[in-house]
Amino acid sequence: MKTILKSLLTLMVLSMTLISCDNDDYTLDPEIALTGSLESPSNSETIEIDLENGDNIIFSWTPAQANDGGTILYTIKFDRPGGDFSDPIYTSPSDNGGGATTFTMSTSRLNIIAAEAGIQQLETGDVAWTVEASSSYFRENFTEPSTLSLTRPEGLAIFPEYMYVYGSATEASDIPSAVAFKQISNQLPNDNFQPGVFESVTHLSPGEFYIVNGNNASAEDLTHYYINSEGKIRSGDDPTTFDMEEGVYRVRMDLAKATISFVEISNIQLYILANQAVKADLEYVGNHTFEATNAYFEFLTPESPDAPDWLGWEEERYRYQFQLGDGQVSYLGSMHNEAMNGSLVPGLEGYNGRPNGGEPEYYNNVYFLGPEAAYWQGAWKFPDALNGANFTVRVVFDPKAENYYQELIQE
Structure with a gap:
């Protein structure tokens, strides 16, 4: 038995020695031996960016090689003409997490790159691009x-x-007090906004106005x-x-269009x-705000003279109605669905109780519901404290x- 164990031990030592010798003959060398070449789009090719109808642009190149034949990852880079890509205006891994020799780009992203390269709207200019190959730390x-x-x-x-x-047509006379616009996004199911739409609700009168991208009059990028x-x-x-x-x-300013x-x-x-009883007529008081004072409402009960038969x-429950443009009736309301047991705004939860202090902080958010809003959509409930009390809204x-x-x- 001892003889057999000694023989097995000898074979194991010999095998490990041979493996060690084989490893000594192979050295990892991830250094890049050969970079690839850019294929498409071709050099100096002209692309007319079409945000509404344009297809994605596919960038492609031939593969690079490492000395040891290992995996190569790729990063596409964009720079201004004459730049050395040490401070590129845009970089991204290639398709497939950096493993592919292609990169798929949307026209909107290409438009941003063009703008960052200094090309103005309705103008033509050049952008340089290349690919960085990486192997290990090379x-x-x-x-x-x-x-x-x-x-x-x-x-x-x-x-x-x-x-x-x-300007004279607005609520603000100078840049520091200028009327702000915010970029709006899709929140309700009926919303269909593209990036770049800015909105403000404000008072205007005949006169002149100026549009600026900031309210710091001394900013260099104003x-x-x-x-x-x-x-x-x-x-x-x-x-x-x-x-x-x-x-x-x-x-609404649509900056993209x-x-x-x-x-x-x-x-x-x-x-x-x-x-459908109106309980408050709100008037514009300036600074994006509509207000009504001395409003009053007693909760409806089956015995109320103005209660519906059912x-x-x-x-x-209540919400707001208003006239939009030439008399079209539209609605303002909450995030609630018709049953008030869920939210139509992703990420928010419905709150079906009276807002007596336990409601979420977003309970009083207001949304443009549109003229086609369902009868009970977007409702709020009054708190108990306002039942039969005067209030400001x-x-x-x-x-x-x-x-x-x-x-x-x-009140």
């Missing part, structure tokens, strides 16, 4: 970069945090815009004339959903708040 750019000639569509590609207006004769937003210090009737408007729209908002009313419980379209919101305050 990284090397392809030796021959390529150039693209890009023609940008009208509209901005890089959006500021806020846009602003000021840019003025105006509306040309075709209704398009263009860079420039010229004032724009507002010649519509005085009123409160929902103004370089357009602007003005739709008047009037007759905001708080009304009870069960019987009512068999105490009812206090405000709807605040503050562009610098996280959301538009309402306030109900007992």
Whole structure:
């Protein structure tokens, strides 16, 4: 038995020695031996960026090689013409997490790259691109970069945090006090906004206004815009004339399409959903705010003289209606679905109780529901404290708040 064990031990030692010798003959060498070459788009190719109808652009190249034949990962880089790609304006791993010799880019991303390279809307300019190959800790750019000639569509590609207006037609006389616009996003199922739409609810009267991308008059990157004769937003210090009737408007700037729209908002009313009774007529008081004071409501019961025939419980649900433009009735409401047991806004939860202190902080968020909102959609409930009490109600379209919101305050 001892002889057998000694023999096995000897074989194991011999095998390990042979393996060790074999490993000594092979040395890992991840250094890049050969970079690839850029294939598509071809050098100096012209691309006219079409944000609405354009297909994705596919960038491709031949593979690089490492001395040991190991895996190569790729990063595509974009720079201004003449740049050395040490401080690129955009980088991204290639398709398949960096493992593919292709990169798929949307036209909107290419438009942003063109803008960051200094190409203005409706102008043509060049952008350089290359690929960086990496193997272990070795990284090397392809030796021959390529150039693209890009023609940008009208509209901005890089959006500021806020846009602003000021001038005699607005509520603000100068840049520091300018009226803010916020970029709006899709929240409710019926929303269909593209990036770059900025909105403000504000008072306008005949006069002139200026559009700027900031409210710091001394900022180096402060840019003025105006509306040309075709209704398009263009860079420039010229004032724009507002010649519509005085009123409160929902103004939307679509920076991606370089357009602007003005739709008047009037007759905001708080009304009870069960019987359609108006309980407050809100007036514009400035600074994006509508307000009514001395409002009053007693919760509906089956015995109330104005209760609907079908009512068999105490009812206090309400929302807002208003006129949009030339008399079209539209609605403002909460995130709630018709049953008020869920939210139509992703990430929020419905709250079916009275807001007596246990409601979530987003309970009073206000949303544009649109003219086709379902009968019970977007309801709120009154708190118990306002049953049979006078109150002040405000709807605040503050562009610098996280959301538009309402306030109900007992008087």
